[in-house]
Amino acid sequence: MFNKKECVAMLLAGGQGSRLYALTQKVAKPAVPYGAKYRIIDFPLSNCINSGIDTVGVLTQYQPLVLNEYIGNGQPWDLDRIHGGVHVLPPYQKASGADWYSGTANAIYQNIEFVDRYDPEYVIILSGDHIYKMDYNKMLSYHKAKQADATIAVLDVPLAEASRFGIMITDEDDNIIDFEEKPKNPRSTLASMGIYIFTWSKLKAYLIANENDKDASKDFGKNIIPDMKNAGEKLVAYRFDGYWKDVGTIDSLWEANMDLINPNIPIDLYDPAWKIYSRNPVMPPQLIGKNAKIQNSMVTEGCVIDGTVDFSMISDGVTIETGAKVTDSILMPGSVVKAGAVVEYSIIGENSVIGENCRVGARPEDFENRDEWGVAVVGHGLNISPETVIKPKDIVSEDM
Amino acid sequence: MAINMANVLGLVFANMHDRTVAELTKSRTMGSILFGGRYRLIDFPLSNMVNSGMSEVGVITKSNYQSLLDHLGSAREWDLSRKKGGLHILPPFGHIETGLYRGRLEALYGAMGFIKASLCEYVVLSDCDVVTNMDFRPIVTEHIDSGADITVVTTSGIFSSEETLSSTVVAVGTENRIHDVIVRGPISGQCTISLNIFVMKKDFLIDLLQNFVPRGLYSFETDVLQAKVKDFKIVSYNYDNFYRKIFSLDSYYKANLDLIDIENSKALFVPKRPIYTKVRDNAPSKYGLESSVTCSLIADGCVIEGEVENCVLFRGVKVGKGTKVKNSILMQDTVIGKDCEISNIITDKNVNICDNRLLTSSALYPMFIGKGASV
Numbered sequence: 001m002f003n004k005k006e007c008v009a010m011l012l013a014g015g016q017g018s019r020l021y022a023l024t025q026k027v028a029k030p031a032v033p034y035g036a037k038y039r040i041i042d043f044p045l046s047n048c049i050n051s052g053i054d055t056v057g058v059l060t061q062y063q064p065l066v067l068n069e070y071i072g073n074g075q076p077w078d079l080d081r082i083h084g085g086v087h088v089l090p091p092y093q094k095a096s097g098a099d100w101y102s103g104t105a106n107a108i109y110q111n112i113e114f115v116d117r118y119d120p121e122y123v124i125i126l127s128g129d130h131i132y133k134m135d136y137n138k139m140l141s142y143h144k145a146k147q148a149d150a151t152i153a154v155l156d157v158p159l160a161e162a163s164r165f166g167i168m169i170t171d172e173d174d175n176i177i178d179f180e181e182k183p184k185n186p187r188s189t190l191a192s193m194g195i196y197i198f199t200w201s202k203l204k205a206y207l208i209a210n211e212n213d214k215d216a217s218k219d220f221g222k223n224i225i226p227d228m229k230n231a232g233e234k235l236v237a238y239r240f241d242g243y244w245k246d247v248g249t250i251d252s253l254w255e256a257n258m259d260l261i262n263p264n265i266p267i268d269l270y271d272p273a274w275k276i277y278s279r280n281p282v283m284p285p286q287l288i289g290k291n292a293k294i295q296n297s298m299v300t301e302g303c304v305i306d307g308t309v310d311f312s313m314i315s316d317g318v319t320i321e322t323g324a325k326v327t328d329s330i331l332m333p334g335s336v337v338k339a340g341a342v343v344e345y346s347i348i349g350e351n352s353v354i355g356e357n358c359r360v361g362a363r364p365e366d367f368e369n370r371d372e373w374g375v376a377v378v379g380h381g382l383n384i385s386p387e388t389v390i391k392p393k394d395i396v397s398e399d400m
Numbered sequence: 401m402a403i404n405m406a407n408v409l410g411l412v413f414a415n416m417h418d419r420t421v422a423e424l425t426k427s428r429t430m431g432s433i434l435f436g437g438r439y440r441l442i443d444f445p446l447s448n449m450v451n452s453g454m455s456e457v458g459v460i461t462k463s464n465y466q467s468l469l470d471h472l473g474s475a476r477e478w479d480l481s482r483k484k485g486g487l488h489i490l491p492p493f494g495h496i497e498t499g500l501y502r503g504r505l506e507a508l509y510g511a512m513g514f515i516k517a518s519l520c521e522y523v524v525l526s527d528c529d530v531v532t533n534m535d536f537r538p539i540v541t542e543h544i545d546s547g548a549d550i551t552v553v554t555t556s557g558i559f560s561s562e563e564t565l566s567s568t569v570v571a572v573g574t575e576n577r578i579h580d581v582i583v584r585g586p587i588s589g590q591c592t593i594s595l596n597i598f599v600m601k602k603d604f605l606i607d608l609l610q611n612f613v614p615r616g617l618y619s620f621e622t623d624v625l626q627a628k629v630k631d632f633k634i635v636s637y638n639y640d641n642f643y644r645k646i647f648s649l650d651s652y653y654k655a656n657l658d659l660i661d662i663e664n665s666k667a668l669f670v671p672k673r674p675i676y677t678k679v680r681d682n683a684p685s686k687y688g689l690e691s692s693v694t695c696s697l698i699a700d701g702c703v704i705e706g707e708v709e710n711c712v713l714f715r716g717v718k719v720g721k722g723t724k725v726k727n728s729i730l731m732q733d734t735v736i737g738k739d740c741e742i743s744n745i746i747t748d749k750n751v752n753i754c755d756n757r758l759l760t761s762s763a764l765y766p767m768f769i770g771k772g773a774s775v
Contacts, residue, residue, distance in 0.1 A: 035684070037683070037684050261686070269683035275681050276681075276683070277681050280679045282676055284438070284669040284697075285697045286685065286698045287697055288693045288694060289662070291694075292694055293692070295687055295689060296687065297686075297687045298683075298684040298687070300685065301438070301699070
């Protein structure tokens with residue numbers, strides 16, 4: 001018999017990510033490319049292995065093919081283990097019938113058996129929507145020291161932004177005494193990061209009880225946490241003060257990418273002690289031509305660049321032809337910007353081709369009415385014919 | 401005839417030709433010399449074998465092979481971590497009194513157990529001195545069709561005497577039959593040289609070893625190709641795709657810079673036949689506020705704040721503000737400070753160049769800075 005695991009991670013990766021529109025039409029949000037050579041899910045998976053958590057269940061439901069292949073046997077994250085490792089957990093048929101995951105709590109409920117196989121003391125619930133580097137082991141030590149039943153990671157956000165988040169109200173010992181979802185007049189600035197540690201025996205009981213309640217929405221935020229608080233369980237807030245960014249919208253995905261090239265933003269991908277792992281494409285180094293001009297940007301392997309690149313994230317296998325200009329943009333893997341095309345403030349999806357002399361997006365400075373401006377998006381695998389103009393804020397999901 | 405390439409055993413010689421680039425092999429094998437921004441020379445024969453459908457490979461080593469072991473690991477990155485076949489590292493097999501092997505035949509003799517145990521019918525032997533993207537399928541097919549005892553992969557062209565001095569020159573007659581062999585002769589001009597890649601039947605190789613090695617014959621080139629050119633049917637397979645042969649520090653320098661040419665790069669890095677290498681999980685490369693990079697090959701994990709022109713930068717290289725680097729090869733984790741001027745330099749791994757340094761040499765004789773040195 002194998003040893004039990006102290007803590008098992010359950011990563012909620014089933015969300016559709018509908019606010020990313022064309023970018024999540026065929027792939028689940030956690031598999032969306034980020035930061036030139038990563039996908040969003042690389043961050044929680046790398047955090048797990050760097051924190052010493054080697055058993056991870058990834059709950060998938062929406063468009064799982066890309067994600068399943070990406071995770072594979074977990075080897076890129078050192079999560080290919082004889083006992084434990086990473087497991088993709090889609091909904092499955094049981095003797096009692098088959099159901100989709102109807103909520104975050106229901107997804108864990110349907111996988112109680114998976115967690116029980118490792119007989120853990122604790123379970124950490126993660127999501128595949130956030131970019132951050134965090135030592136979960138520190139949070140677990142805190143959970144144990146506080147003798148808590150549930151610990152929720154929180155970030156102190158500016159008051160002006162607090163109404164966008166789930167807000168935790170705490171006493172002087174950081175015990176959670178109340179919470180409110182997206183409050184108009186927030187009573188605290190501690191925003192939930194969507195990272196929970198539970199004592200497994202407690203959580204299991206609440207999951208089962210919640211499942212038996214026909215009217216419940218089977219959600220952690222709406223049911224499990226309030227139920228535990230109402231029953232008098234010990235809920236504590238764990239304060240995190242590093243970089244953390246939700247990438248659930250086009251704007252926040254764009255910003256989170258740009259943060260990587262902003263020297264004033266504290267997220268360091270070059271730290272050898274906390275590497276972010278990813279499934280590396282097998283590609284040669286980037287080839288920079290004689291007409292190339294690249295500044296303030298990140299570029300990765302397999303790229304061939306002979307144009308101008310400024311303030312941009314250039315993913316693997318991207319081609320930027322002579323005379324093309326890419327500024328303040330994100331080019332996802334395999335995309336091509338043909339000669340003479342200009343791409344500004346845009347996100348170009350995987351393997352899409354921007355034809356000669358196209359104009360995609362524009363600078364906000366050129367707009368008197370800022371409401372008319374926004375990041376332009378071209379979805380995955382699209383062909384944009386030469387000379388096409390794609391306006392800012394446009395979201396293209398078909399060939400043009 | 402379609403050949404089942406799973407029936408072909410690969411044997412790669414990691415240490416052959418070490419002496420031709422002594423600077424680079426001081427602390428490593430020929431096979432573990434860094435090349436092309438993110439590769440090591442052994443990646444090329446290994447990837448070519450895998451991409452040709454071969455799945456059982458032995459790597460024959462002699463000395464200094466720690467870096468090679470570190471690089472190859474379980475061979476997963478070449479898809480050679482297998483239950484059936486896969487990659488086997490074959491360190492020298494011998495007793496203290498016999499010493500290290502002297503030539504290719506003795507080296508193979510030491511690996512006899514491995515060769516005999518393989519169920520493959522054919523063997524492809526390859527050194528690590530040729531950088532190319534080679535498909536072995538047509539070569540093995542032609543070997544079988546021609547009924548040759550030994551097929552030698554060759555290339556024709558105009559060569560300097562420096563190159564032929566470290567090569568095997570062959571004369572090819574009708575039906576590609578090799579009828580004369582000159583080993584390390586100072587020939588210059590138009591000729592045909594061996595690319596040190598050979599195909600034969602496994603049983604033929606075993607017979608050869610059992611007959612030759614106990615008689616004190618150890619050189620494949622001199623004792624087999626040259627001495628038996630009339631007795632054996634030795635056939636040339638002419639290879640005319642892109643390749644670069646590494647036979648000196650200078651040829652190493654030029655071969656690296658040649659990859660900056662897009663046509664060469666396309667010929668070597670064929671998307672359907674990728675060159676595999678050890679993954680290092682570097683972050684993407686970062687180009688700074690005042691950086692300027694032109695005509696260069698840049699691997700991941702670099703941070704460039706200065707000017708880089710006509711260079712190959714390996715993984716994790718840092719170029720400081722105000723620094724100008726030209727016509728140079730900077731290997732893994734080389735760090736160059738601010739306001740330096742550098743041209744025609746090869747730095748080995750982990751070289752550190754402080755601020756305000758001026759280091760230039762002629763393009764004909766690039767300066768070499770050894771592993772871990774501080775300037």
